[in-house]
Amino acid sequence: MDRRFFWLLAAGFWLGLSSIAWALTPEQIKPLAEDDFDAKAEALDQVIASGDEAAQRILDALRDEQLYANKAGQILISHGDSYHDALTDGQVEAKADDLQPIELNNVLREKLATGLAGLQLISPDRAVRAHAIQTLLRSADSALKPLIDKARSSETDPSLRAELDQLWASTMLRAPDPKRRQDAVAMLEQRHDPQMRLVLAPLLGKQSDGTFIESDPTVRKRVEQVLASLEREEAEIQFVGTLFAGISLGSILLLAALGLAITYGLIGVINMAHGEFLMIGAYATYCVQNMFISYWPGAFDWYLLAAVPVSFLAAAIVGLILERSVIRLLYGRPLETLLATFGVSLILIEAVRTKFGAQNVQVSNPRWMSGGITVLPEMILPFNRIVIIGFALIVVLITWLVIQRTRFGLYIRAVTQNRRMAACVGIRTWQIDCYAFAFGAGIAGLGGCALSQVGNVGPDLGQSYIIDSFMAVVLGGVGQLIGTIVGALGLGVLSKLIEPFWGAVLAKIAILVLIVLFIQKRPQGLFALKGRSLEV
């Protein structure tokens, strides 16, 4: 049994070798130098079919216009100042005046291009083979069938072998036997590649005389089925991609909106400078990055770990100062607070612009965050977005723990529900306001740190997110964490869902209209604290 298997293998090996044509002879390539283009084409076909090293040399030289013939009809390749024989690669003495360049017409150039790609199918380098297969899959040409057959018999890599089968199938789509064409369609269906629609769709077209390109009706029907299923698959892939983009946008909105919801619920003011906390967080990340580059370049990949607490603290401290110096003085006057905090945001933006310049600064991803997971050939989920979604989840979890499981959180909830009563039972409400404000600012700083990994970092970074995060708060309602989460993620996914149909601008407008209509039904947002108090 083992012995027989060995012989079988040996026979297969011999067959494989024999399918590669014998080495080229000078007579075979001599017609290349002639003026007759038909003869040239035949010679070129033979060169391509031989598929050996000399063929590769000749085709490369033809492509680079470095192929010459001397008066004896010998084909030479020019290497700048020296000349080599095309077949043996040995150096040959020749004078430039005696040489004729070998010229091509368009038909031959096309043949050359396919031949070059075809030859790459049997290249020893796996990456080159893979690339050639991908190129040929997009322009299936039945003339390449012999080369593909050859490559199929010698390919050892299983995944490339499968792709070669698909390539073979797409050339088989033009085979004379309808049965084989049907098999070929079935093989293409197995591939689940939306690109295959480009190969299949032309089969349903009509020729100039009105007959279908694909003459057999059963095959045509099969092609239609496969096209429909491929389209369905592509729609599914796109939907998953949209969902991912929406969650990714939503998680950043969430980081921005969390602090906003806390302070709005607590103090009843909207902080227009909240977007600038994002900006401060992003610039803090930028500074930490630069410090790592100058002092610990070896640890650059881990600078983000240091940037997270720094951006939290930077934003929290600015928030603390803002609360003590401006917002405290305007308690009970929410509209004026709105204006004053807007002034603060102007000053912060202008200060950063003076310090760091008006241009965007460069914040680069650590190496472990670049790249992505290839879920499907058409869809890559970038690591940096995945990390941010995870990061947002962790921040939400921590916030939830702080609010629900600590004394500080208990006080925040108490003051949010009933400030006077909380004060009566001995909570220092002014202190709670202060720390909660700083806490919210810090969360926004974390959002800025996350944002610096996916977007541009510039002085007006916060401005572009602030309106959307307000909308998330309006949608979700104030006073409960779950409202903000649902509001932010819902807004992110919704806008990404609308975008492909109407474009980004109309999507924004549509969402605004939806929110205005939504608050008709629920002015308090999706989730609201139940209470019995009535504002005056």
Place this chain on the structure above:
Amino acid sequence: MSVAVSEAPVTFHLPVRQRLFGRREWIAFWAVVGFVLAATPICALATPASSPFYLSTYALTLVGKIMCYALVALSLDLVWGFCGVLSLGHGLFFALGGYAMGMYLMRSIGLDGVYHSPLPDFMVFLDWKALPWFWQGTEHFLYTLLLIVLVPGVVAWIFGYFTFRSRVKGVYLSIITQAMTFAAMLLFYRNETGFGGNNGFTDFKRILGFPIAAPGTRVCLFLLTFLVLAGSFLLCRFLVKSRLGRVVTAIRDAESRLMFLGYNPLGYKLFVWTLSAVLCGIAGALYVPQVGIINPSEMSPTNSIEMAIWVAVGGRGTLLGPIVGAFLVNGAKSFLTASFAEYWLFFLGAIFVIVPIYLPQGVIGLFKPPRTK
């Protein structure tokens, strides 16, 4: 069954009809109106350029522009100062009025544009062959006047109806108005919307057949703006002194109590809000021919917030204050951006912070005798 109800009438000791102004205020008002009407044409047209009394085209345009802003501030004061609704979206109404006027001015260019086409230049540039439906009829001035009033009015009414009906108020409302103008700005930035994309409208040639840059036209526009401002001031004063004005002020101070007394605030709010938007649109329509350009940046949320600070600086709820505030802030702006451009935003930011904290009554509040407690 009958329930005994007290027959005694309830009185609030308020005069049935409050006077608009006292005698001295009326004299001051007419004096200012008379002075401006007489002095402007003389100083701008009949005075040699070397004279210190000469009013240059630059000064005329600048003051005319600021008067438009003052009208905006006045209309904003009507809703914020008297109804408690801080709109951060009045830039939208201003721009809508401006765009309505701009459409007429674009059509008046006629064949004198760069491409010598009956279509506005930007449409030729986009390779459009015919006017979109909403441009139909804009060559008629009367129809344009109608648009200037109706477009901001209808937009404001629809928006106001839906927000006031659900009793959105306070900062919530402010944020939503801001989102409204932001969304509109994005919409107008698109070329396909049909209003010239981010370039907007410019290069106007004539208005009602008169060359738009001629000194005579400038003076007319200036005086017209002044008269509209003075008239609007009287109208607003009349409104806030009327019975309606008192209800509106009550909405500002205690909306829920007013509802318990049997009033439905929706109609009052909606009326004041829409009127304010219309005034704002008229201001925009007067602004465009004087400044010579309108583009979507007028709708940016920052612009609208700046309008609120004019009111705050002057003193809200005073009608005169916002006009003063608009002149102060915009005067400072043109002075500072000319000489210390990099500090202007710091200065503006500082105004935003300082005025609400230390000048809650605005500049007008400084001149009022302190109220006895």
